[in-house]
Amino acid sequence: MDAKVRSEEKFVKLSIAYEGKEEGKAVCSTVDRIISKYDIQPEMYTCNLSNKKDVVVIEYHDDVERVAGDIFEEIVKALNIKIED
Template sequence: MDAKVRSEEKFAKLSIAYEGKDEGKLVCSTIDEITSKYKTKPETYTCTISNKKEVVVIEYHDDIDRQAGPIFEEIIKALNITICD
């Protein structure tokens, strides 16, 4: 599993690449569990990047207060992701 964060004014996105159904279930359940604790809700979607890998994307729009950063950190730590660009 690896992750990439992109942030601009009022916008933040975390992309997490994973492989296989088991990793996919873990990633999605972790994201759901963590994001459900917060008032601000993200847009999420999944796409395939190769035959075996998929990416789940979590986007916060109008993130004026920069609330996404701590949420992304919590997700990354919960999933034990060590590579994050």
């Protein structure tokens, strides 16, 4: 598993690449559990990166209070993954 963050003014996106059904279940359940604790809700989608990898993308728009950074940090720590620049 690995992750990549992209941010601009009032917009931030976390992409988490994973391989296989087990990693997919772990990512989705962790993301859902953590996001449900917060009032601000993201747009989310999943896409196929290659034959073996999929990616879940979590996007926050109009994040004036910059809450998404804390949420992303919590997700990354819970999944014990590294963030690529």
